[in-house]
Amino acid sequence: MSRKSVLFVCLGNICRSPMAEAVFLKLLKDRNLTQQWMADSAATCGYHVGGSPDDRTMKVLSKHGIKQYEHTVRIVTDEDFREFDYILGMDDNNIRDLESMKSKVNNAKCKIQLLGSYDPENNSRIIPDPYYTKGLSSFEEVFELCQRACEHFLAKEN
DSSP states (O other): OOOEEEEEEESSSSSHHHHHHHHHHHHHHHTTOTTTEEEEEEESSOTTTTSOOOHHHHHHHHHTTOOSOOOOOOBOOHHHHHHOSEEEESSHHHHHHHHHHHTTSTTOOOEEEEGGGGOTTOTTOOOOOOTTSSSSHHHHHHHHHHHHHHHHHHHHHO
């Protein structure tokens, strides 16, 4: 059986997409599904390539028991559109950017969707960018949105 794969994407790959990836990886581990899935995250813009996730992202993940997560920021590549089954963006701008990139790639196989569309409680389907906010409350909100969306994504697509 081949592994399914998902790439989580946001603008800078330092807040939302690494949080979603970390949440998803923990769900896989907790449910003994690590052999069935592969997950990663990436950015649509190269602002932070080579860096690490935002400290606030890491604090919120740690608070929720995700302490071993490591990630180096990277940008979406042409190969991602050929290799991943799902590419899940966080907002409409991500989806527009991803669809535009995908249109230039031969043999692209991925489904591009909003991660938030899997969350039945998220009517806007958007996972808002907490980067410019102060404190951790916006990051906590993003964690909760990612948690619910990832749980429902896994239940539907596994």
